[in-house]
Amino acid sequence: MDRSDELAGLFEGLSDLSPAGFAIGLHLSFTTSKYIFQTYSKEWMDEYSEKGLILHDPTVRWGLENTGWIRWSDLRANDPGHVIDAAADFGLRYGVSISVASDDARSLGSFAATERDFSEADIKHLSDRLRQMHDLTGDIEPDSADDHKVKRLAASISHTGLHGL
Numbered sequence: 001m002d003r004s005d006e007l008a009g010l011f012e013g014l015s016d017l018s019p020a021g022f023a024i025g026l027h028l029s030f031t032t033s034k035y036i037f038q039t040y041s042k043e044w045m046d047e048y049s050e051k052g053l054i055l056h057d058p059t060v061r062w063g064l065e066n067t068g069w070i071r072w073s074d075l076r077a078n079d080p081g082h083v084i085d086a087a088a089d090f091g092l093r094y095g096v097s098i099s100v101a102s103d104d105a106r107s108l109g110s111f112a113a114t115e116r117d118f119s120e121a122d123i124k125h126l127s128d129r130l131r132q133m134h135d136l137t138g139d140i141e142p143d144s145a146d147d148h149k150v151k152r153l154a155a156s157i158s159h160t161g162l163h164g165l
Contacts, residue, residue, distance in 0.1 A: 004149035007136055010129050011157065015039065017122055020092045020112035024130065026137050027105045028064070035137060035150055038158045040112065044090040056081030063099035063108035069123050071096050072110075087112070096123055100131045107134040 014022060021040035025033030038045060047053070054060055058075040072084050072095035079085075087095070092112035099108050109130045111118065118126070140146045 002149065003136060003140065003146050004153050007133060007150060008153055010133050010136070011037070014111075014126075014129070017118075017126060018111035018113060020094075020114045022109060022111045024107070024109040024133065026107045026133055028108060029105075033107075034140075035154050036158065037154050040092065041090060044087065044092065047086065047090065053081065053083050053086065057083045059083075059095070059097040059110050060108065063097050063110075064106070067099045067101050067106075069096055069098045069127055071117060073117070094118065096126065098123070098127050098130050100127070100134050102134065102138060105134070105138060 018039075021038070021044075023040060024037040025035070026037075027034035040048075048057075056079075058079045058081075059070075059072065061078075062070055062075060072087075075097075076084055084095075091114050093114050094117040095110060095112045096118045097108065097110045099106060101107075107130060109126065111126055137150060140150060
């Protein structure tokens, strides 16, 4: 099994845990990620992009400054741009953001639901998956066969969701 197949396996079941979608950025460098996987609705991603909400997103700010996890509801006081309220308007009513780091890299994941908040068991499962994804992709060389396969997987998940895995 190659790395992209192993990585694809780590995405199995995420849509059940995060039915309103997720955004995962693996190995961030400043504001870019080596790999980005997104399954939020097109409407929300368009709104987020068109309004430049990444510049005001408290989940991103928190994830760059911390490791561990935080529920979106705990970030409302630090959200002057009202990004969390805007997300709720698009059905992302509950969320958790997770940040993992190693010596030379950091990865972030934000996961959303419409009906209920995430349990601690859900958060542990998501944290474990994000850590495995981070570790699995850490030493992939740019422009290698593995790099191209993971980028194709990211494009596939981001454009068609997890249905084809």
